Amino acid sequence: MKGRVVFKGSAEGEALVSKQAISFYGGVDDNGVVVAKDHDLEGKDITGKVLVFTTGTGSTVGSWSLYRLKKTGHAPAALVCEEAETVVAVGAIVAEIPMVDKIDISQIKNGQKVKVDGDTVE
Amino acid sequence: MHLTADEEKMLAGENGYAAQKSMQILTGLGDIYGADSLIPVSSVQVAGVSYHNLGDAGLEFLEKLSPSGKVSVMTMLNPAGMDLKDWKKMKIEKAFADKQNAVIDAYRKLGVRITCTCTPYLVGFKPELGEHVAWSESSAVAYANTVLGARTNREGGPSALAAAIVGKTPNYGLHLDEERVPEVFVGVKVLVKNTPDYGALGYCIGKIVGNKVTLIKGVKNQTSDRLKSFGASVVTYGGSPLQHMVGVTPEAEKHEMPKEKVEIGEKEFKEAFDFMKDEGTDLDFVSLGCPHASIEELELIAKKLKNKHVRIETWIVTSRPVKMLADQKGYTKMIEDSGALLLCDTCMVVAPIKGRFKTVGTTSAKACFYVRGKNKMRTRIGTIEQCLKSAVKGEWVL
Numbered sequence: 001m002k003g004r005v006v007f008k009g010s011a012e013g014e015a016l017v018s019k020q021a022i023s024f025y026g027g028v029d030d031n032g033v034v035v036a037k038d039h040d041l042e043g044k045d046i047t048g049k050v051l052v053f054t055t056g057t058g059s060t061v062g063s064w065s066l067y068r069l070k071k072t073g074h075a076p077a078a079l080v081c082e083e084a085e086t087v088v089a090v091g092a093i094v095a096e097i098p099m100v101d102k103i104d105i106s107q108i109k110n111g112q113k114v115k116v117d118g119d120t121v122e
Numbered sequence: 123m124h125l126t127a128d129e130e131k132m133l134a135g136e137n138g139y140a141a142q143k144s145m146q147i148l149t150g151l152g153d154i155y156g157a158d159s160l161i162p163v164s165s166v167q168v169a170g171v172s173y174h175n176l177g178d179a180g181l182e183f184l185e186k187l188s189p190s191g192k193v194s195v196m197t198m199l200n201p202a203g204m205d206l207k208d209w210k211k212m213k214i215e216k217a218f219a220d221k222q223n224a225v226i227d228a229y230r231k232l233g234v235r236i237t238c239t240c241t242p243y244l245v246g247f248k249p250e251l252g253e254h255v256a257w258s259e260s261s262a263v264a265y266a267n268t269v270l271g272a273r274t275n276r277e278g279g280p281s282a283l284a285a286a287i288v289g290k291t292p293n294y295g296l297h298l299d300e301e302r303v304p305e306v307f308v309g310v311k312v313l314v315k316n317t318p319d320y321g322a323l324g325y326c327i328g329k330i331v332g333n334k335v336t337l338i339k340g341v342k343n344q345t346s347d348r349l350k351s352f353g354a355s356v357v358t359y360g361g362s363p364l365q366h367m368v369g370v371t372p373e374a375e376k377h378e379m380p381k382e383k384v385e386i387g388e389k390e391f392k393e394a395f396d397f398m399k400d401e402g403t404d405l406d407f408v409s410l411g412c413p414h415a416s417i418e419e420l421e422l423i424a425k426k427l428k429n430k431h432v433r434i435e436t437w438i439v440t441s442r443p444v445k446m447l448a449d450q451k452g453y454t455k456m457i458e459d460s461g462a463l464l465l466c467d468t469c470m471v472v473a474p475i476k477g478r479f480k481t482v483g484t485t486s487a488k489a490c491f492y493v494r495g496k497n498k499m500r501t502r503i504g505t506i507e508q509c510l511k512s513a514v515k516g517e518w519v520l
Contacts, residue, residue, distance in 0.1 A: 005213060006150060060278035061175045067280075068179035084154050090278045094143070094183065095149045101154075 001103055005119045006084045009098030012115040013077040015108050016041065016049040023058030026064040049114030050114040051076040051089030052105050056088030065116060078116040080105065123292070124159045125150045132288065140191025144284035152292030160290035161297060163274075164249065165196040167242055167257035168234065169284065169343035170279025173222040181221065183280075184228035187287075191232050194289035198237040198247060199229060200259045201414075203473050205465045206238065212437075212465060212514070218474055231425035232304045234286070237442035238467035241414040242348070243270065249346065251372055254297055256285035261413045261488060264353030264363040269346070271372040273297045296364055302373065304366050306331050307380045310340030311387040318503045320348040321487025322394035324355025326386045329394075332360050333423055337377055339368045347416050355487035356412050396421055398490040400481065400500040403518040407479035408432070408451035408462075408509050409470040411439030415482070417447050419506065420464075424453035425512045428461040433516035435479065436462035439469050462513065483518060 008018075018041045022028070032047035047069075050118040056062065056113035066088065079092055084101040092099035093100060098116045115122050131137060133145040148160060163255050166488065167456070170176055176184075178364035203222050204214045214222075240259045249255050249272035257263050266272040275295040275302060277285065285291045295301055325411055327336060343368070351402055355362050366374035410423060415438060423438055445466050448454045456463045470482065471492040481500040482493060490501040502518045511519045 004153075006154070007146075057300050060169060060276070063278045064170055064176055064180045064183075067183060068177050071179040071182065086151060086154070086278050086281065089150055089154055090147055090280045094145050094280050 001107060001121045002119050003080075003100040003103040003121060006089050006099035006101055007092040008118055009078070009096065010117045011050070011077040011098045012113065013048055013050045015052050015109045015110060015112045015114045016044060016046060017105065017108055018053040020055045021055050021057040022051070022088070023056070024062035024088070025059045025079070027058060028065065028069070030068070030072065032069055046076045047074045049076050050078045050080060050116060052080045055081055055083045056085045056103070058087060060087055062087040063091040063094060066097070067095045070095035070097060077086065080108070080114070080116060080121055090113050095108060123149060123157055125149070127136045131158060138190030139185040140287055143187070144287040144369055147281050148286040148288060148290065148292055152294065153292035155292065157292035157294040159293050160288070161254055161293045162254045162289055163195060163254050163291050165198065165247055165255045166193070166282050166286040167198050167200065167262055167278060168229070168282045169200040169258040171200045171225065171229070171238065173218060174203045174472055174474040176225060181225050181228065183215050184225065185234070188228055191287050193233045193286040195286060197234045197246070197286040199234055199240050200238070201469050201472055202241055202467050203227065203237050203239050204468050206236075206467045208465065211463055212468070212473065214239065214474070237441070239414050240415075240469070241441055244414070244416055244444065246439050254291070256282055256291040258282035260355030260357040260446040261350070261365065264357050264365070265350055267296055267364040268366070268371055269349050282453040284405055302335060302364060304337035304380045305334045305382060306336045307383045308336045308338040309383065310338060311385055312391050314341055315343055316505050317348055317351045317485045318487070318505060321485070321503065322325040322391050322398070323386065324352045324361065325359045325397065326390045327365065327392040327489050328356050328359025328361035330384055330386070330390065333362050335362050335364045335366070337366045337368065337374060337380055341367050341370055343418040345371050347419055350413050351486060358488045358491045390456050394487075395503070398501055398503040399485060400502065403520065405483050405502065405512055405516070405518045406410055406434055406480050407482040408434060408436045408513040409439065409482055409484055409489070410506060410509060411437075412471065412489040413486060414469070415440040415444065417444050420444065420448045420453045420457075421451070423510065424448070426507060427462060428456045430460050430514050432461045432513040434513055436513045437470065438462055438464050440466060441462070442466045473503055483512050485509060
């Protein structure tokens with residue numbers, strides 16, 4: 001599938017798919033575990049995964065939160081979403097995590113091996 | 123996006139790491155929002171200052187930028203996690219203070235002004251109608267757009283810093299005429315008479331309208347301080363930073379009546395206050411100054427605390443230049459003689475005070491949202507007089 005490059009890079013891993021928006025500030029803890037109440041990924045660890053979701057939400061501090069995860073080795077391998085917004089986009093750019101948006105995420109299954117390369121998700 | 127030759131060079135890394143990373147952020151954002159180019163800005167406000175929020179990773183990022191990075195326009199800072207001079211009075215620990223000071227040093231090396239206030243417009247940084255800036259403190263973004271008619275998007279911390287280094291921001295959103303046209307008409311049918319009311323109005327519009335520019339009719343009794351609180355509230359609860367008010371704000375007159383209409387009445391106001399007022403009257407903390415107190419507010423606070431003593435922890439928070447005025451006028455002494463603290467550079471939202479207090483009395487609708495999440499407090503909202511009467515009594519005065 002071809003989408004739009006938010007941050008150009010190459011990575012692969014197991015897909016972790018959410019049908020909801022993700023807030024990194026307050027929604028994911030320092031170890032990469034989703035702690036947002038009632039989130040469909042609550043309790044799951046995003047470390048090293050290809051995180052697939054709808055869009056980002058929440059405070060702009062979330063950009064810093066994503067950067068912290070990368071520096072401490074708890075970041076996802078790549079980010080794939082339907083629609084990027086500023087918080088996650090800026091986070092991906094400062095943390096240098098490959099990110100693509102404008103993807104039909106219903107085509108990706110949980111656990112599937114996914115490779116992100118530039119604007120391509122396969 | 124069309125980039126100039128100089129901008130292309132920066133993006134390619136010819137001007138060092140800081141400029142390249144900044145251009146990556148600005149062009150990344152510009153592409154998402156369909157900006158045609160970058161435009162110059164006259165000032166920048168950077169959020170992401172409290173070590174409580176940045177952590178070591180944020181501090182490392184700032185330190186990584188400073189060898190090659192210098193801001194190229196007037197750049198100011200949001201509040202830090204502590205009063206930079208009197209952090210011991212706040213019972214902040216030395217380990218935190220050392221890290222917070224390292225953050226401030228990193229910003230200083232970049233050439234940033236260490237203003238540490240969410241109210242730059244009260245301390246001499248007041249953009250004109252139509253002036254383009256890049257501010258990232260959401261309450262200040264609301265004041266700039268709504269009250270001053272200046273133009274800024276709600277920048278994130280890193281994107282504001284990027285704008286400061288390059289001196290430009292992508293030309294999208296509220297920088298454009300067409301994005302400043304109101305989409306929703308808001309008829310206010312309830313009397314909005316004091317600061318908490320203005321905060322409740324912000325809550326209602328944020329929740330009901332969401333992120334759409336409005337044209338509001340029915341607001342009177344406005345003051346700069348009430349509008350300051352309104353702006354902070356509306357963006358906290360999901361609203362747009364641009365809220366035209368008929369008879370109040372500079373751009374309201376030039377717009378036609380939007381087709382979509384909503385009404386804010388007693389019912390909506392009650393829901394707002396129900397959210398912000400937790401049950402009971404127990405109180406162990408009062409904090410005023412969210413956004414930072416003006417000199418007029420400090421005058422009222424000083425008069426109310428003169429010759430009185432507070433029974434519970436009371437923090438009055440403001441910007442350093444305003445405190446200097448308060449020192450000269452004797453307000454600081456009146457406030458501190460009561461046992462309350464007059465603090466600068468910080469606030470109860472970004473200070474690391476989780477677990478220290480259970481219930482806070484405040485005039486700020488914005489604070490009612492943030493202190494619950496980050497610092498796990500219950501809230502009671504009221505006027506300055508009500509909050510201070512409560513501080514003196516030792517419990518919430520209804």
